[in-house]
Amino acid sequence: MTVVVETRSPSTSSLGPGARGRVAPTIAIVATLVLWQLAVTVGLIDAQYFPDMVSTVTQLAGLVVSSSFWLALADTLMGAALGMAWAVALGIPLGVLFGSTEWLYRAFRVPIEFLRPMPSVALIPVAVLVFGTGLEGKVFLAAFAAFWPLFVQTVYGMHDTDSVVVETARSYRVRTFDRLWRIKLPGALPFIMTGARISAAVALILAVTAELLFSQSGLGYEINLARSSGAISLMYALIIAAGFLGLLLNAVMVFIEQRVLSWHPSTRELLP
Structure with a gap:
């Protein structure tokens, strides 16, 4: 054989x-x-407007040891974090309220549908007029933009709760607060966490946008400053750094989501 x-x-x-x-x-x-x-x-792209990879990566490596870069990064994160905090503080409670009170949602549906699709950048003149060009204006824009994904996802999550389970709990005379806390909120939690992940990215985007347009600090301001001074490689390095910041923020939010929803079948198999 x-x-x-x-x-x-x-x-x-x-x-x-x-x-x-x-x-x-x-x-x-x-x-x-x-x-x-x-x-x-080889000249397919004009180096005057798009520098080569080596010089850009060299500038990016130099940012790591630059104190001004880390200060700008901290300022951007501060604006995005405060905006996100306001969005969470308002979006989740209001989403729970409107999602569990049908007549209230119907009564305010028109103003909600009017404000929700409004571009946040259209409110920049309002932010500058009311809050000035400092941190407050940036936080206002980030909070307004981040509020809506979180609010809408919370409302949808409350509406998505299994009506059979709710009616069964009601037939057993489970109190309204207990039905909300033990049935509706856990059922809505996957929606809320998805909204939080989207809102975190939106808050960062609006913080950098505000810095590009009117703020005097942050990554957006440094990008605009590099552009106006002709430091194109530095400008692209800062843009890439902002992209890495968004990637890191999304990874943090995914990690939090997986831990919060470790009991949920959709994420249980993803955990180590």
């Missing part, structure tokens, strides 16, 4: 799920950087 031994060379198919999940993004990032450098080097 002949025994055939099959040998295989190492490949990505032999990697674990976690390793395979890291290989593809790494290859994509490296390929993007190489194509960026080549496009500028």
Whole structure:
């Protein structure tokens, strides 16, 4: 009897799920950087408006040891965090109230539908007029923009609660507060956490937008300052740093969401 031994060379198919999940993004990032450098080097992109990858990455590395960069980063995070805090403090309680009181939601549906799609940047003149060009104006814009995803998701979550479960609890004479606390809120929590993740990103976007347009500090201000002074490589490095900040913020929110919803079937299998 002949025994055939099959040998295989190492490949990505032999990697674990976690390793395979890291290989593809790494290859994509490296390929993007190489194509960026080549496009500028051969002249497909004008280096006057889009600097090469090496000089931009060098500027990005220099930001790590720059105290002014970290101060600007802290200022941007402060504006986004305060805006998010106001959105949470107002959006979740009001969402629970409107989501559990049908007549109240119907009564205010018109002003809600009017304000919800309003572009937050349209309120920049109001922010400057009322709050000035300091931190308060930035927080106002971030809070207004971040409020609506959280509010709407909370309302939808309250409406999505299984009516059979609610009616069963009512038939057993479970108190209104207990029905809200033990049935409706847990049922709405996945919606609320999704709204919080969206709102955190929106708050950061509006904080940087406010800094670009009227604020005198923060990442947006530093980006605008680099543009006006002709430091194009620095400008792109700051833009990339803002992108990394958004990526980190989203990762933090996903981590919090998975821990808060560790009991929920949709996230239980994702936890280590």
